[in-house]
Amino acid sequence: MMPLLEISRLTHRFAGLCAVSDFNLAVEPQELIGIIGPNGAGKTTVFNLITGVYRASEGSIKLEGEELVGKTSHAITTSGIARTFQNIRLFKELSVLDNVRIAHYGQIAYSPAEALLHIGRFRTEEKRIVTQALDLLAVFKLDQSAHEKAKILPYGLQRRLEIARALATNPKLLLLDEPAAGMNPNEITKLMDLIRWIRKTFFVTIILIEHQMRLVMNICERLVVLDFGMTIAKRMPSEIQINPKVLEAYLGEEVAL
Amino acid sequence: MAYLFQQALNALQLGSIYALIALGYTMVYGILTMINFAHGDLFMIGAFFCFLLAVYLKMTFVTTMLLSMLGVACLGVVIERLAYKPLRKAPRVSAIITALGVGLFLENFTLALSPYPKHIPSLLENFIWTVGSLSISSMQVLVIVLSLILMLVLDFIVQRTMAGMAMRAISWDKTIVPLMGVPVNAIISLTFAIGAGLGGAAGMMYGLAYPVVDPYMGIMIGWKAFISAVVGGIGNIRGAMIGGFILGTVEIMVAAFLPSTYRDFVAFTLLLVLLILRPYGILGKPQPQKV
Amino acid sequence: MISSVKIIYRAWLTCWHMLTNCKYFWPAVLSVGFAFCLAASVFEFLDLYLQLILIYVGINIILAVSLNLINGYMGEFSIGHAGFMAVGAYVASLLTVYVLPPGTSSVFFPLAILAGGVGAALIGFLVAIPSFKTRGDYLAIVTLAFGMIVKSVLENIDAIGGPRGLLGMEKLTTLPWVFFWTALSVWVIRNLVYSNFGRGILSIREDETASDLMSVNTRQVKMIAFVVSSFFAGIAGGLFAHALQFINPRMFDILKSTDILIMVYLGGIASISGSIIGAVIYTILLEIMRPLGVWRMVFMPLLLVLLMIYRPRGIMGLREARLFMPLRDVVTEKFWRREDKGADDATP
Numbered sequence: 001m002m003p004l005l006e007i008s009r010l011t012h013r014f015a016g017l018c019a020v021s022d023f024n025l026a027v028e029p030q031e032l033i034g035i036i037g038p039n040g041a042g043k044t045t046v047f048n049l050i051t052g053v054y055r056a057s058e059g060s061i062k063l064e065g066e067e068l069v070g071k072t073s074h075a076i077t078t079s080g081i082a083r084t085f086q087n088i089r090l091f092k093e094l095s096v097l098d099n100v101r102i103a104h105y106g107q108i109a110y111s112p113a114e115a116l117l118h119i120g121r122f123r124t125e126e127k128r129i130v131t132q133a134l135d136l137l138a139v140f141k142l143d144q145s146a147h148e149k150a151k152i153l154p155y156g157l158q159r160r161l162e163i164a165r166a167l168a169t170n171p172k173l174l175l176l177d178e179p180a181a182g183m184n185p186n187e188i189t190k191l192m193d194l195i196r197w198i199r200k201t202f203f204v205t206i207i208l209i210e211h212q213m214r215l216v217m218n219i220c221e222r223l224v225v226l227d228f229g230m231t232i233a234k235r236m237p238s239e240i241q242i243n244p245k246v247l248e249a250y251l252g253e254e255v256a257l
Numbered sequence: 258m259a260y261l262f263q264q265a266l267n268a269l270q271l272g273s274i275y276a277l278i279a280l281g282y283t284m285v286y287g288i289l290t291m292i293n294f295a296h297g298d299l300f301m302i303g304a305f306f307c308f309l310l311a312v313y314l315k316m317t318f319v320t321t322m323l324l325s326m327l328g329v330a331c332l333g334v335v336i337e338r339l340a341y342k343p344l345r346k347a348p349r350v351s352a353i354i355t356a357l358g359v360g361l362f363l364e365n366f367t368l369a370l371s372p373y374p375k376h377i378p379s380l381l382e383n384f385i386w387t388v389g390s391l392s393i394s395s396m397q398v399l400v401i402v403l404s405l406i407l408m409l410v411l412d413f414i415v416q417r418t419m420a421g422m423a424m425r426a427i428s429w430d431k432t433i434v435p436l437m438g439v440p441v442n443a444i445i446s447l448t449f450a451i452g453a454g455l456g457g458a459a460g461m462m463y464g465l466a467y468p469v470v471d472p473y474m475g476i477m478i479g480w481k482a483f484i485s486a487v488v489g490g491i492g493n494i495r496g497a498m499i500g501g502f503i504l505g506t507v508e509i510m511v512a513a514f515l516p517s518t519y520r521d522f523v524a525f526t527l528l529l530v531l532l533i534l535r536p537y538g539i540l541g542k543p544q545p546q547k548v
Numbered sequence: 549m550i551s552s553v554k555i556i557y558r559a560w561l562t563c564w565h566m567l568t569n570c571k572y573f574w575p576a577v578l579s580v581g582f583a584f585c586l587a588a589s590v591f592e593f594l595d596l597y598l599q600l601i602l603i604y605v606g607i608n609i610i611l612a613v614s615l616n617l618i619n620g621y622m623g624e625f626s627i628g629h630a631g632f633m634a635v636g637a638y639v640a641s642l643l644t645v646y647v648l649p650p651g652t653s654s655v656f657f658p659l660a661i662l663a664g665g666v667g668a669a670l671i672g673f674l675v676a677i678p679s680f681k682t683r684g685d686y687l688a689i690v691t692l693a694f695g696m697i698v699k700s701v702l703e704n705i706d707a708i709g710g711p712r713g714l715l716g717m718e719k720l721t722t723l724p725w726v727f728f729w730t731a732l733s734v735w736v737i738r739n740l741v742y743s744n745f746g747r748g749i750l751s752i753r754e755d756e757t758a759s760d761l762m763s764v765n766t767r768q769v770k771m772i773a774f775v776v777s778s779f780f781a782g783i784a785g786g787l788f789a790h791a792l793q794f795i796n797p798r799m800f801d802i803l804k805s806t807d808i809l810i811m812v813y814l815g816g817i818a819s820i821s822g823s824i825i826g827a828v829i830y831t832i833l834l835e836i837m838r839p840l841g842v843w844r845m846v847f848m849p850l851l852l853v854l855l856m857i858y859r860p861r862g863i864m865g866l867r868e869a870r871l872f873m874p875l876r877d878v879v880t881e882k883f884w885r886r887e888d889k890g891a892d893d894a895t896p
Contacts, residue, residue: 053761074764091758
C-alpha cells in the first residue's frame with residue numbers, strides 16, 4: 001500500500017544555516033507519529049515545509065504520490081493536509097463559527113458571481129456550511145460559544161477551536177504543533193483521549209510535535225527525533241523508553257517524563 | 258554632454274530636497290511604525306516661516322535658516338504631543354488618518370491666512386559660474402552642500418550618540434527599551450523634532466531655489482518624498498537618502514528627455530516597477546514571519 | 549422608572565426585529581424610497597439644490613462602501629481609490645458624449661455607467677497583482693502610485709481633453725438613478741461580505757498565512773476584493789461625471805482619495821452601515837459648513853483628528869447594523885437543531 005505521505009531527502013536552508021537536513025519519513029494512513037527534539041531543532045520547519053509556507057531547498061514531499069513541493073499553501077491544504085500552530089493563530093476578531101466556516105473555503109461549490117448576487121447554489125451551500133460547522137463545533141463542545149469572538153475563549157478552548165478548524169478542511173493528514181503547550185497534567189490526559197478519538201472518528205493520519213513526553217510516549221506509534229535539523233533517531237517509543245540513557249543523550253538531562 | 262551634467266546638478270538639487278523630507282518620514286516610521294502624512298505640510302510650513310522671517314523680520318540667511326528649522330521642529334513636537342501621542346496604542350490606521358487630518362488642517366489653515374502664493378526674496382546673492390557651456394548657480398551648490406551637511410550630521414547623531422542609539426533601540430523594540438531607563442517620550446519627541454527640522458530646512462531651500470511658495474506645495478512633494486522613503490526601504494535612514502536621490506534623478510532625467518507632462522507618469526511607473534522587483538525597498542528587509 | 553423604560557425599549561426592539569426580519573421589509577423600503585426619489589425628481593417637490601446634495605451623498609456612499617472592502621474588511625491601506633473613480637468617470641463620459649448616437653444617451657445611460665465600472669474593474673485587476681506579494685505600507689505605495697499614474701495618463705491624452713478636462717455630458721444623473729445604483733452597490737457588497745469570499749477577505753486581514761493554510765485561496769480573494777471595489781468606484785465616477793457635467797484629472801487626485809479615506813474611517817472600518825454613516829455625515833457636514841468658506845476645511849480635519857483620538861475605530865468600528873446582516877448570520881441557531889445527539893458520539 002502506498003504511504004500517505006512520503007518525505008525524501010528534505011533539506012531546507014535559511015541563508016547558509018541548515019534548518020532541516022536530509023529528513024526522510026514515510027507515513028502510512030491512520031498512523032500517529034510524533035516528532036520530538038530540543039527547541040530550534042527544526043520541527044516546526046518541517047511542518048512549514050510540508051504545508052508550503054517555505055519552499056524546500058531540496059528534497060520531495062509526496063502526498064498519495066503527488067508532489068507537494070512548489071505548490072501554494074492553500075492548494076496543499078485543499079489536497080488534504082491541515083495543521084495547527086505553536087502559537088495559536090485563530091482569527092481573533094472573527095466569531096468561533098466563522099473561524100470554522102472559513103476552513104470550508106476549499107470546498108465551496110459556488111462561484112463569486114453567485115456570491116455577489118446570492119443566487120444559484122449560494123443559499124444551499126451556505127446552509128450546508130453552517131450546518132456542518134455547527135455540527136463540528138458541537139462535537140468539540142464549542143457550539144455554545146459559536147457567536148462569540150474567538151479572542152474571548154479561554155486558552156484551552158482556543159486550542160480546541162484550532163483543531164476543530166483544521167478538521168473542517170476535511171484533511172487526510174493532520175499536523176498538530178505542540179497541542180499540549182501550556183496545559184496541566186489533567187488537561188494533557190484529556191488531550192490524549194481527544195487525539196485518539198479524532199483519529200478514530202475522522203479517519204485522519206496525525207503527526208504531532210510535542211515536548212510533553214507523557215503525551216508522546218503514550219499515544220505515538222512511532223517517533224522521530226530531530227536535533228539541529230538532523231534526524232537523530234527513528235524509534236518506537238517502547239525502544240526509547242527501555243533505554244533512558246539514549247533518551248538522555250538525545251534530549252539532555254532535564255526531560256519531563 | 259554638458260547638458261547631461263547640467264541635468265545631473267538639477268537632479269542632485271531636487272534629490273537633496275526629497276532626501277531631506279524622506280528622512281523625516283523614515284525616522285518617524287522607524288521609531289513609531291507610523292506614517293506621518295502631515296510631514297509634507299511641515300515642509301510647506303518651513304517655506305512659509307522662511308517667507309515670514311525674510312519679509313517681515315528682514316532676517317539674514319543664516320538666522321532665517323536656523324529659526325525656521327527650529328520653528329518647524331517645535332511645531333512637529335507640538336503635533337506629536339497633541340495628536341499622535343494619544344494614539345500610540347490605537348490601531349495604526351487611526352494614527353494615519355489623524356496624520357492626514359493634521360496635514361489637511363495645516364494646508365487649509367495656511368490657505369485661509371494667505372490665499373495667494375508668496376514670493377521669497379533671495380537672501381543670498383546668486384552667483385552663476387560658467388564653465389564652458391555649463392552654468393552652475395551658487396544656489397544649487399548651496400542646496401546640495403547644505404543638504405549633504407545636514408544628512409551627515411543626522412547620520413552622526415543616529416550612529417554615534419546616545420540619543421541616536423536610543424532611537425535605533427526603540428525602533429527595534431518599543432516595550433523593552435523603557436525598562437532600560439530610556440526616556441522614551443523624550444526620544445520620540447526628539448525624533449519628531451529632528452525629522453520636522455530637516456523638513457523645514459528642505460522647505461526653506463525649496464523656497465529659495467524655486468521662489469514661489471503656496472499652501473498646497475507640500476502635498477505633491479510630500480507624497481513623492483514618501484515614495485522615496487519607501488523605495489529606499491522605509492525605516493532605513495540611508496535608504497531614505499538613496500531613495501530621495503533616485504526619485505530626483507528619475508524626475509529630472511525624464512523631464513530632460515521627454516515632454517514635461519510625462520514627468521510624473523514615468524517617474525511613478527518606474528518606482529512602481531522598482532517596488533515590484535524589490536517589494537521591500539532597496540535597503541529594506543521583509544519582516545520574517547514566524548509561523 | 550428605569551425598568552419601565554427598559555420594557556418599552558425591549559418591546560420596541562422586538563417589534564423592530566419582527567418588522568425587519570420580515571421577508572418583504574427590504575423590497576418595501578426600497579420601492580418606497582425609489583418611488584419617492586422618482587417623484588421628487590419628476591415633480592420637483594424637492595429643491596434642486598437638495599437633490600444635488602442627495603446625489604452627492606449617494607455617490608459618496610458608493611465610494612466609501614467600496615473602499616471599505618479593501619481598507620476595512622481586508623485590512624489593507626489603499627490610498628488611490630480616486631483613480632478607479634476617474635477611470636469610471638472618463639469611460640462613461642466618453643461613451644455618452646462621443647460614442648452613443650445623439651438623443652439616446654438617457655436610454656443607454658445605465659450601460660455607460662456599467663462600462664465605466666468595467667473599465668475601473670480592469671484597472672483594479674491590475675492593482676490586485678502586486679497585492680499578492682506585498683502588504684502593508686508597501687502596498688499602500690503601490691495603490692498611491694497607481695492613482696497618480698491614472699491621473700497622469702489622463703492628463704497626457706489630449707484626445708480626451710488632457711489637463712483641461714472633458715465636458716459636454718448631459719445631466720443624466722438623477723436622484724432615482726443614484727438611489728438605484730447606491731442601493732445596488734450596497735446590496736452587492738453586503739452580499740459579498742456575508743459569503744465565504746467575504747469571510748476569506750476578513751481572514752486575510754486577521755492572519756494571511758493562517759488563512760492560506762486553512763484552504764483559503766488568498767490570491768483569488770484579493771482579486772475579487774480589488775475588482776469589486778474598483779468596479780463600484782468606477783460606477784460612482786460615472787454618476788459623478790454626469791451630475792457635474794464636466795470632469796478633469798485634477799478632480800481625482802490625492803485629495804479626492806483622502807476625502808474617501810476620511811469617510812471610511814469616520815464611519816468605521818469593516819462596517820457597511822459605518823461607511824454609509826460616514827459618507828452621509830461628511831457630505832452633509834461639508835455642505836452645512838459652506839458659509840465658512842475656506843475655514844470649513846480647517847475645522848473639518850480638526851474634528852476628524854478629535855474623533856480619531858477619542859474613537860479611533862470610527863463611529864461604527866468593526867460593528868455592523870443588524871439591519872444589514874443576513875438572517876442566516878443573526879439567527880444561526882434556528883438552522884441547527886439537535887434532538888439529543890447520542891452522548892456516545894460526543895468528544896470525551
